Amino acid sequence: MNAVPPTPDNPRGLASDEVLRLRSRDGPNLLPAAPRRGLLQMAWEVMTQPMILLLLVTAGLYGLLGNREDAALLMLSALLVGGLAIYQAHRTERVLHALKDLSAPRCTVIRDGQALRVASAELVCGDRLVIDEGDRLAADARLVEGGTVQVDESQLTGESLPVPKHPGGEGSESSLSAGSLVVQGDGVAVVTATGARTTLGRLGHSLQQLHRRPSRLEAELKQLVRRVAIMALLICLVSSSLHAWRTGSWSEGLLIGLTLAMSLIPEEFAVVWTVMLAIGAWRLARQGVLTREPQAIEALGTVSVLCVDKTGTLTRNEMALVALHDGQAPVDVNGHAPGERAAALLAGAMRASLPHGIEPMDRAIFRAAGGPPPADGRFTPGPRLGVGPGRPWVTHWWRDSEAGGATVWLKGAPEALLAQCSGDPALLARLAECTRNWSSEGMRVLAVVCGRADQAPADGSLPAGLALAPLGLLGFQDPLRADVPAAVAACRAAGMRVVMITGDAPLTARAIALQAGLQAAAPEVLTGVALAGMSDAELRQQLASVQVFARVDPAQKLRIVQALQQRGEVVAMTGDGVNDAPALRAADIGVAMGQRGTDVAREAAALVLLNDDFASLVQAVRAGRRIFANLHQALGYLFAVHVPIVGVSLLPVLMGGPVLLLPMHVVALELIIDPACSLVFEAEPASADSMRVPPRAASARLFTLRAALRSLAVGGLSFLGVLLVQALGHRVGWSDEGLRLASLASIVAGNLLMLAWFRGRHPRGAPGNTALQVLIAGIGLGWAALLALPALARVFGLPPDLPWQWALLPAAAALWCTAQLAWRRTWRT
Known part of the structure; x- marks a missing residue:
């Protein structure tokens, strides 16, 4: 049992050594939670994916045909591809778990006579807990100081009406339960139970995870995957049957069908989506922006208006x-x-x-x-009432x-x-x-x-x-943050308006707006009193020119957000209080303050500014634009890169001749495509003009018909190059193995060219892409192994005595990597 009696006579709180002793005795203040996915569970999910199952089926077919060597290598390839997928899944899981730790609630305690902001998991019995409106209690406690506090205990009792709590009251009159929400009042409480020994823990409740709905872009991606999968199935069935009918070899026709299926299954779509959003959220967290909902990353690039508070966001909040x-x-x-x-x-x-x-x-x-002031015994505290609507x-x-x-x-x-x-x-x-x-x-x-x-x-x-x-x-x-004017100028260059909404006085708001550069001339200020007398139509008209709102209450924040949305704007809005929650939910992207924000505001928001810093919000917009652009490029690359693979697989079906692409070749190509579409494109830096163009429309599709046609055209050009190489090989009389080698080499070369095409051009001095350098180096080493190891060449159905000219491909790759690294080092120094 870890309960202790409250100690209201100890205003300095617990000492540091006592905190360590109690935490060592009772453990962290955590409720039982669902276990994380283990490696075995991840391995099962990965190894039952269609791509891995196809590899296993193909290996079994080779074994039935008596080709045990190929069967064993395909089994090894399945393990290799599966291992890469498990690594990516494990990395994504770690990122998400780290983000979950960052999003854990925090609270204010008095220890050694000082107010400290600590994670709720660090609470111990006897801690003096400072509570305020909007706090979600993370432990059982007893109210010992302050006025009457209203607490919402519906999570425990189902009763929606707030319950009053009084300091010094008997029994339940002063007791506070973990999971309850402070809806009014403030004070100091002494923690009486933590972790599983709280009321919430004894009743068997746990923190509920939000079940987010699939975003519009995610639904669009799933629909795209379904269409490609149906098309792939039809192509495989028709091609397999046609080849078997023409040659009379159903086993060879089945192998061609399986090879086509492996080359067409769009499993990379889910990989690129998951990896980009997870690592993108991790990168934002490193910049001081916690992403609570993946939809926020998609929508960041569409924001046209940033509604921000003054105190602590534009200013330092160092009064x-x-x-x-x-x-x-x-x-x-x-x-x-x-x-x-x-x-x-x-x-x-x-x-x-x-x-x-x-x-x-x-x-x-x-x-x-x-x-x-020292206590004189004359005055004793009574009821206390905080700021409220109209007050x-x-x-x-x-x-x-x-x-x-x-x-x-x-x-x-x-x-x-x-x-x-x-x-x-x-x-x-x-x-x-x-x-x-x-x-x-x-x-x-x-x-x-x-x-x-x-x-x-x-x-x-x-x-x-x-x-x-x-x-x-x-x-x-409260001085202006030094980086705010530059951040506001970046927003203006990016086609975004910054609207300041504050409860401060109009003159103060105007002075800060001038310092921040919200407008070149003296900005017009609209007060909450004037706003209250306006109709919705009049407010929408005023929003065309007004960028500063003063003496505005939280309810009016919601009205401003809705009026902006009615004008067709995509709105991101910051908030910190309990009453800000409706406006945070109504905004396209709600942004809560991480330091001074209440738990209710953070629960309602999609993003949390860990440092309450406006510049970090602007960086989040930049990151959101980068993530969407890279996701769009990765999908274009995925469409294009499969065109030559499918084309080469169909050549023996449509024109006869030897099978040019074996299942082992498809596996090798997938080992290039998977890291390229996820890690390489995710690591791409933002384009130089990403914050000099207007935000994209909220209705913009992730992958349009025009983009698909362009990708198919780029892939078609690559396939044309493969056909030219094949025509040259037929003219000079290459063997079947030589033609197979030429097709694989030309597909790899075309893959690298398409990767460069979809990455686009970067300005001189732009940061390099380490993932790309590692990928190209890996391709060069793999190709060199094929040249140096005749046994490995035979496994891939390639001639063991390769001419020296084929060494040009790994040499070119090595030179490319060396040049890129030298370029980066030169411009960094």
Whole structure:
């Protein structure tokens, strides 16, 4: 049993050595999960694929015909092809597992007196867990600090109504269960059970995986595979029967049919799709972008509008309190002895903030004040109410043991709070003017006000008629990220608009927008109040020119996203709060903040910015365009590369003569095609103009009829080269083995030429493709082995005494690799 009693009297939390001892005793905070696919399971899935089964059937047929040597080699080839497929499957599984680890929830704990952001798996009993709206609890705990917290326990009980929890309550009144969702309020809880010993673990529940629906491009690819498979089956049946009827050899006809089937089965389509998306998601994770849904990678290249928040996305989210106004005049923040009014302002700001919270402005307030005030026994915390729709302020009630009753301190948007204050009009006017001045300088401005009542309402709301008095203003500076202007310029060059949606003041939003370069001139700002009075048609019209929205609540974010989509835009939108979840789901690509985002926002999003960095989102768009372009090129290559193989296989059927392509040849060619279509094209760098062209249409097909015809034409040219070589061989009187060698050599050469064609041209100094260099080197070594080992040549049905001219192919491949490596080294230095 790992449960421990809560320790609310230990505000510093557990010590590091105690954490290590408890984790060693209880293990990680993980629920039983479905086991990963093992090597045996992967091997079974691979070895039962059509390509491997065809190889095994062909080997059996050779064995029945008495050709044991060929049968044994085909069996070995099946193991070799299967081994390559198992390696790729294992690599993909590792990538996906690594991404799953990255996407594991995180939480904030107090240890050694410091607030730390840790993975939920690292929680131990006794940890002081900071909870906030939108958090998904990862362990059982007991609420010990804060106000009333509303918790959704539907995952455990099926009850959809939120359940209130109170610090210090008896039994279930203060207990929090793993898997529950905090829908309102915040506070501190002490972990009482972890892992399988939580309520969720005892009931046998586990984390449910999202069952994603096949994306449009994935469905299109599956339809393409079905069509090619049906066409391949018909060609194999007709060709096998025709050859057997013409020659009277049904065994040879069956071998030709099996060879054609191996050359036509489109198993590479699934390989290229899986490998590109998995490794593409891994590459994005290395750039600070976690992909939760593969559809997001496809759609990244279609995004035409990026809707982003200001704080933490365009700015550093490193708030510093740089200015105070006590109602009379500005106050030097760095002054050693603030006046009485300034001291009251700072004290009130701390009463409305959480001393161990993760909110940047709360931290800035306590840093400026030198830490939380010492407990004097007079004030005890009461109900607390966070920011909500139509309520852009934080409310915190405190019970007053000396004067009786309760005092409330509020911290939030100046225009909203000052409008509710009564008192000296001149004082309110000075504060309003200071708010405008500071906001125009790019500061984040908060007002602090207070009031008194006989008792604090249980829900933390403000009683009707409550008199509020202003204490002053706080001015925060959150500088723009250094790489944002360049990222915004890259978006503009790529045909994408950047729309800033913030809850900050209009003047502050305009100042940051100018610094970021959202528009050349002073940008027009549309406020949430003005937006509320617009019809949908008027909003769509305004969206043609407005790129900055200020004082916008989460519900209005959803309306903006939907209005943009109605204009035909493909929208990516960032969000971090509970109320952002509907807009994140509605956007074509929802993007959650990894550091300051809530668990609900991350669950609703397709991408997670691990560093809350706008530049990484732009890099994700670039990567999405690269992945789609490489996928398109790989499919074109796949179509083209099979044309000469099928053509050579059909030559003896249509024109008579010796069988030029044996099953062993098809296996050797597949060992070239599989890495080329998956690893080589996946590693291709983005084209130089990938971010200088407009986004592709959302309805753009992965592989159009025009693209298919172009691929067939390229493959046809390669097959024409094979025919010319065959004609030359017939003219000079080559043997059947010589003709077979010539067909294999010309197909390999044509394969390399088609690979170069579909890769396209890259600018000088572009990064090289290591996978391509390894592939070409492997081809050269394989060909050299055929030349140097007569026994191996006989296995492939090739003449054992090859003329020296045939060594030109591996020599050319070696020279190509050497030139490429030298080119890369020259331009890198």
